[in-house]
Amino acid sequence: MTNRIRAFTKFINKPERAAYLFILPAMLIITFFTLIPLAATLGISLLKMDVFLKDADFNGLRHFVRLFKDGKFWNALYNTGFFAIIEVPLQIGFSLIAAVFVSRNTRFRKFIRSTLFLPSVCSLTAIGIMWSFLLDPQTGLYPQFLTEIGLPRLEFLRDPNLAMPSIILMTVWRSFGYTMIILVAAIQNIPESYYEAAQLDGAGKVSQFFRITIPSIIPALSFCVITATIAALQVFDQIFVTTKGGPLDKTETMVTYIYSTGFGTAPYDLGYASAISVALLLVIMVVTLSMNRYFLSKESTDAH
Amino acid sequence: MIKRTIGGKALGFAVTLLLLIAVLHPFLWILISSFKFEQDLIKFPPTFFSEQYTFSSFTLVWERIPLLEFFRNTIIFAGGVMVLSVFFDSMAGYAFARIRFKGKKTLFTLILITMMVPFQVLMIPLFVEVYKLGMLDTYWGLIIPRAASAFGIFMMRSFFVALPKDLEESGRVDGLNEFRIYWSIILPLCKPAMITLGIFLLMNNWNDLIYPLMLTSSTEMRTLSAGLAMFVGQRSIEYGATLAAATLSLAPLVVIYIMAQKYFVQGVATSGLKG
Structure with a gap:
């Protein structure tokens, strides 16, 4: 031994x-x-298989043919794209505005920073519950507030046209503090001397922001845009808790569709759900790679 | 120094104040509303404050849903993942940072690639694997697939790379084996990095929804996120109890966040570094 x-x-x-x-x-x-x-x-994705894993059978490319003809799939793809195209710019915009105002290290600004990050610590489940109560047409504070200032009483999550925008706002509210933290770290790394030089040239605050701050944080900014986009293309939690893809499938996204196909509703079609995930992987890869190329070219032109 | 104009200062103050109100008011509302009576929650028109408050939702909720089980499951799942993953990630990160071996570059590149694969794409085969292992609806089924993380290895490696060069030599001279060197010389130096990673993992797994939703099926095995999501979907319990459950589910992480903010923020800032 x-x-x-x-x-x-x-x-x-x-x-x-x-x-x-x-x-x-x-x-x-x-x-x-x-x-x-x-x-x-x-x-x-090439098999015919259900959640009970019985009778798995080769199915060829039939799932992908079905995908092309599946209106629900195209609807989910469209909704996911809509969500990403609106949510990401809003999230990054708010992060950037917040980051500019709170990047200097004073006690007050540190406190603001920690507060704005707070929603990112919380589960989307709890946040979804919170917002679905606040937006409830009968008992919610927001519809009530709109009525009191003389606007129509909106139904938010139950209105087919407003459900997705409501989920987008909820997501921006939750996530902008997260990307703000990354941008603040980048802004703090910009040498003070850059700003001093710009001031000697008589550049105002706004032109300093566009000529120094933005170009200096392009790597961090592109990281935020890309990760926020990847996260947006996978949106699930907040929808599962609030609308479950409804009303009228207006908030059905790629991942909610994968989940409901594979696990949510009979016949629990894992093969077809896998085919949708392959499509999701392709979408994410194409979007990430093209964004990466765009930002890399941007970085190199700014460096010269 | 940059001169700050009065106008700029006022604008900055106004913007931060607005953001602060926008972020905080839902939290304030849910906290206050957890203490309201049921009739005040469903009355029309709704109001922010109430005339009277009660603890009843907080006592009722434990009877209405198996909240205690949800807490226990979440702590075992998120805590177990945290402990195992920090341990395995730091071991792997140490080897990748400080030991020369064949195939190191290839393996590390492989790990970086897996970091970019979205979980949703792996979800169905993962479900099949856990099912075949007979671990669906068990703690091990939840913990083992997450017991190592590519991001964690990446993060620990960046930390170990930055340590002074000849740290291990004294240990080798004293005749310690590699594991002892890692355990008693290197690990004590990287407590902050381990806490940062641990908190990052704890937060992500505590809050995760789709993963525990898929890998558990019985009500008694649900985590807080998955359990609450199911009950809200059914709308079968009182408003007050739902709000109290949501508030309680947020409380542990929020308390840890208030005590250890800098570790939360560091984890996020590090995740930005790889960009």
């Missing part, structure tokens, strides 16, 4: 061998629960 222990100690005493032992648990988990599922998504 002691011999074995000694042999083992000798074995792992070689740093190189020890390294493999160090990475082993993490690599096993990542291989088994990320890499293999990634490959399997493609595989399952």
Whole structure:
């Protein structure tokens, strides 16, 4: 026994061998629960399979043909795109405005920063519950407030035309503090001397913002835009808690559609749900890569 | 120094004040409303404040839904993931940062790539795997797939890379094996990084919805997020109890956040660095 222990100690005493032992648990988990599922998504999308995993059968590309003809899929894709195109600019815009005003390190500004980040600490489930009560047509404060200032009593989450915009506002409210933190860190890294030089040239606050602040934080800004977009394309939680894709499928998104196809409603079609996730992966990849290219070209032109 | 004009100062103050009110009023409302009587919550027209307040929602909610189980499950799931993932991530991060070995670059690139794959894309095969392992609706089924995180390895590695060069040498001279060097020389130096990562993981898993929703099926195994989402969907319990449950589910993280803000913010700021 002691011999074995000694042999083992000798074995792992070689740093190189020890390294493999160090990475082993993490690599096993990542291989088994990320890499293999990634490959399997493609595989399952070619199978006919339900949630009970009985009678899995090769189905060829039939799911993808079905996808092309599926009006609900196109509707979900459209709603997801609509959500991302409106939500991301609003979120980044608010983050940027907030970041500019609170980036300097004073006690007051630090307090504001922590407060604006607070919603990001909270679960979207609780936030969804909170907002669905606040926006409730009968008992909610917002419809009541609108009536009191003489506007029509809006139904927000129950109105097919307002449901998605309401969810967008809820999401902006929750997320802008998160990207603000990243932008604040970037703004704090800009050397003070840049601003001093600009002031000597007589540049005002606004032109300083556009000529120094924005160009200096392009890498952080592009990171925020890309991560916010990826998150927007995967929107699920707040919709699942508030509208569940309704009214009239107006808030059905790619992920809510994947979930309801695979787990939500009979026949629990995992094969078809996988085909939708492959489509989601493609959309995310195309959007991320083209944004990356755009921002990289922007960075290099700004550097010259 | 930059001169600040009075107008600029006033504008800044107005903007921050507006943002502050916009962010805080829903929290204030849910907190106050958790203490309202049911008839005041469903009355028309609704009001922000009420004439009388009560604790009854907070006592009622435990009878209406298995909130205690939800708390227990969330703590075991998010806490378990936090402990295991910080341990495995720091081990892997240490090897990637400070030991030379064959295939290091390839493996690390692979990890960086998995960081970019959205969870929703992996969701269905993951469900199938956990089902085949017979771990659906169990704690291990929730914890093991999350017991290592690509982001965590990335973050710990960046931290270890920045440590002084010859730190391990003294340990090697003393004849310690590699694990002892990692455990008793390196780890004590990286407590802040481990706390930051731990809090980041705790927050994400505590709040996660679709993952526990998919991997649990019985009411007794639901986490706070998944459990509350199910009950709200059914609208089967009182308004007051729902609000009290939501408030209670937020409380632990908010309290930790107030005590350890800088670690929350650091985790987010680090996630921005990889951009």
